[in-house]
Amino acid sequence: MYPIVKKRILAPGIKLLEVKAPDVARKAQAGQFIILRIDEPGERIPLTIADFNRDEGTVTTIFQEVGYTTQQLGRLEEGDTLLDFVGPLGRPTEIENYGRVVCVGGGVGVAPIYPIARALKEAGNEVISIIGARSRELLILEQEMRSVSDELLVSTDDGSYGHKGFVTDLLVKVLQEKKVDRVWGIGPVVMMKAVSEATRPFKVPTIVSMNPIMVDGTGMCGACRVSVGGETKFGCVDGPEFDGHQVDWDLALRRLRMYRDEEARALAFHQEKRGGCQCR
Incomplete structure (x- = not known):
């Protein structure tokens, strides 16, 4: 236990x-x-x-x-x-001194980007971090990210804190103004796809952390399949980090939606068993 x-x-x-x-x-x-x-x-x-x-x-x-x-x-x-x-x-992040790196976290994706930013900073990199959420009340780990970053930029969708807009707005601005050696992006799949598309014209290597459907986590079930560069990879043993420019994002989004109805029914079933109570 x-x-x-x-x-x-x-x-x-x-x-x-x-x-x-x-x-x-x-x-x-x-x-x-x-x-x-x-x-x-x-x-x-x-x-x-x-x-x-x-x-x-x-x-x-x-x-x-x-x-x-x-x-x-x-x-x-x-x-x-x-x-x-x-x-x-899973495979750990490949940490080394790349030079100047940008760590982008969206929503709950700020949580896994934090130890990556910290490790990159400890390896001697200049770390520019960009974090975002739908609103200020949903923004997490701001002070923790600030402590491991040379520069921290913040965005909210509704403009309640920091830049009004998306993390990709701030990312593009950084890429236009500075030479960046590598980018990490973690968050919702649509956000990671947007980060990868934002960096593509600048030819900056971009790493994303995939969160596919997963069962055993050891490569046996194949539920966490991800198409990367036209090859099938397993998120649990080959990842979770992959080259964002090589991920088949449309397939990843379709696979995430496969069991949405079943998930909703399971949630409704268990809430009914609890008498609708969602307290504590």
Whole structure:
């Protein structure tokens, strides 16, 4: 069992859990993920590692409550336990001194971009970070990102904080004004596609972290297939990071939508079993 040692509410529907998992923390690196299961009948879900503390033996995950399992996860409190917490999984980010890099995080994607920006800064890079959300109240980890960046730019869709518009607006402006050696973009698939298209004319290598449907996380089931450069890759063992200019984004979006109806029915079913209560 894996105890929850810290819980924070970062924004409406976005929560942070710090979990005691010494074996995972000891080997965790930026860019990797874990798969957790709350209890015996529970669903296995992948979550990117947002932080880790080797000395304390803890791993931090940040998630948005969008389906039944993440809502159930969000109702847990400090002292509660998780049945399974498997990882670290996936290939870690390739960290080296590239020169000047830009780290772009959108929505909950700011969580996994944080350890990447930190590792790139520690490797000697000049780190320009761009983070965004739909509104100010949904923006997360601003101070944490500022602490690992030489420059931090912020955007909100509604203009309630920072630049009014999208993270790609700020990215293009940076690319026009400065020589950039590499870009990382993490967030919703449509945002990562936009980041990749924004950098393509500038011929800047662009890395994205894919979040396909995933079951076992070890390459056996094939559910997490991603087409990259015309070849089939598995998000769990070949990724989760891929060349954004080579990803088949239309296929990725179609695959993410495959089980939307089933997910909605499952959420409605479990909410009805709980009497419609979504408290705690």
